[in-house]
Amino acid sequence: MRNSTSLVLLIAIGFFLWSFGFAEKDKTIIDNKLALSESFLLPEKSASGFSVDNEAIINFFKTYPKLKKYQENVLDLYQKREYKTIWYDDKNISEFGHLLYEKVDLLKEQGIDKKMPYKDLIDEIFNESVTQKPTQTDTELLLSSMYVFYAINVYSGEDAETLKKIGWFLPTKNISYSRILDSLIQDPNRLNKDSHLLYSQYYKLQDVLKKYRTIEKNNLWKKIDIDSATYKELKPMDSSVIVGQIRERLFVVGDLKQNSKRNVYDEEMMAAVLNYKKRYGLTLNYTLTKEHINQMNEPIANRIRTIMINMERCRWIPTKLANADELVMVNIPSFRLFYVKNGKYELVSDVFVGTRMTETVIFSGMIDKIVFSPYWYVPQSIIDNELKLKIASDKNYLEENNMEWNGGRVRQKPGPKNSLGLVKFIFPNPNDIYLHDTPAKTLFGFAKRTFSHGCINVQEARQLAISILKDNPDWPVEKIDKAMSGEKETTCMLKNKIPIYICYFTTWVNDETGEISFFPDVYDRDKQLDKLLYSDDVVIK
Known part of the structure; x- marks a missing residue:
């Protein structure tokens, strides 16, 4: 043309x-x-003495069809730069080009187990001993394709449509690879860490990934030898070879700061066991059961893969969401709620979530009101599947459970036995999910807490309401307590809506201690994501 x-x-x-x-x-x-x-x-010539144009780009992707999926993004890079070359200073590849190549060579450090198509040709470009290299134009476009490959895998992860298919309905990133490239060229150190592009938890997991790979490489993850048929629970002051093996494992992962190599379950080891159980979300006691030992014997390759999977999830989180002044976050696998305000944890509470039949959905919303002493309008699915049978077998069932018919629906009246407890937190959503109190306090004593029909039951619901309304002079603690007396439903509309994110992370690094926690894959989401991302050489169990 x-x-x-x-x-x-x-x-x-x-x-x-x-x-x-x-x-x-x-x-x-x-x-x-x-x-x-x-x-x-014609396109303006760059300092390297040559330029690219649409025809060259089209011909390139015909020659290298395995890179075709990057064509649109590569074209955008050159359109934004008036088709000037990106990777050349004079006649040589720029220093940034060399840095990017090194980062692509170290993708495993980013928790990525992928290889770029035509990587052998790119290796030749940077191999000084190779005399027959790709042409300048091919080299230029190979490096641009390499950049897009890197940026997609490191900064974006899976696309929004794929995430919806696997049930992840949190907001996703909308980023410009051209703008990212500009920022990286200006400051190449951002290749190593960039809080504007990746959620801070990502880099914490990356550090732990390096530690666990070192443990694997040095063969420090030694199996604890037990006979399942004869194993007896270990308790403080017990003495055996197995105790010494457990001690070594606790030392390797950091629960023990020093390894005395004693075979006695002493006080030092007791503290380490509690720390281990806390990191794994287990019931905090000193007993070591066969199940605990089996968990310790899980291959380290599985732990590494779990870290990589959760690094991928971190790529999906827009950093602006994580940096909000105020938010509520619920992590389903850890059965925990976090209320964060001005960068600090105002409240951490245990929760229980949906069963496998009624899974809690991964999504976000805005909490706009708090309802004290609420009515519970029983969902039609519960009426059809559960309530009708109970009413049929017991004509007094509704009265005995403080329920009544209301406009063709069943509702439970306010009170201490109400299934929603004495307070609920509303964030409008099509799934009809919300946070609420519960009269079933004993359920928080279980380590694995999947009991609800999908809503999130909060152990410290009263304290959450107090924390949210702390700066609201119209709602002092005394008024909150009166509203939670169970006498009548009272609604408080929030002056400022609060973002809430219901997430799914099976591993998490503590911001203060740097210790990593592992949680049960309660909905088998790790297995699903592992199959999507990686080969079948390691199976998450």
Whole structure:
């Protein structure tokens, strides 16, 4: 298209000269003007002495079809730069090009187990001993494709449509790879860490991933030898070879700061066992059962894969959400709620969530009101599947459970036995999920807490209401307690809506201690994501 345009321009100028009888001596001046016109129509030459254009880009992706999926993004890079070269200083590849190549070579440190197509050709570009290298244009576009490959895998992760298919309905990133490239070229150190691109938890997991890979490499994850048929629970002051093996494991992962190598379950080891159980979300006691030992014997390769899977989840989190001044976060696998305000944890509470049949959905919303002493309007699914049978077998069932018919629906009246407890927190959503108190306090004593129909039951629901309304003079603690007396339903509309994120992380690094916790994959989401991302050489169990 550009060549035909130039030809038309040339003919037009020739006709102009002929029409007005320009002298031969003026031809040189006109030729110079024509050259200026040509340089305006073609892409501006870069310092390296060559440029790319649409035709070159199209031909490149025909030659390298395995990179076709990056074509649109690569084209955008050059359109934003008026088709100037990106990767060359004079005639040599820029320092940033070399840095990016090194980062692609170390993708495993980013928790990524993928190889770029035509990586062997890119290796040749950076191998000084290779004389037959790709052409400059091919090199330029190979490196641009390498950048897009890197940026997609490290900064974005899976696309929004794929995430919806696997049940992840939290907001996803909307980023410009061209803008990211500009920022990285200006400050290459951002290749190592960039809090504007990746959620801070990502880098904490990355540090632990390095530690666990070192443990694996040095063969420090030694199996604890037990006979399942004869194993007896270990308790403080017990003595055996197994105790020494457990001690070594606790030392390797950091629960023990020193390894005395004693075979006695002493006080030092008791503290380490409690720390281990806390990190794994287990019931806090000193007893070591066969199940605990089996958990310790899980291959370290599985632990490494779990870390990688959760690093991938961190890629999906927009950093602006994580940096909000105020938010509520619920992590389903850890059965924990966190209320964060001004960068600090105002409240941490245990919760229980949906069963496998009624899984709690992974999504976000905005808490806009708190309802004290609420009615519970029984969902139609519960009426059809449970309540009708109970009413049929016991005509007094509704009265005995403080329930009543209301406009064709069943509702439970306010009171201490109400299934929602004495307070609920509303964030409008199509799943009809909300946070609420519960009269079933004993359920918080279980380590694995999947009991609800999908809503999130909060152990410290009263304290959460107090914390949220702390700066609201219209709602002192005394008024909150009166509203929670169970006498009548009272609604408090929040002046400022609070973001809530219901997440799914099966491993998490403590911001203060740097210790990693592992939680049960209660909905088998790790297995699903592992199958999507990686090969089948390691199976998450």
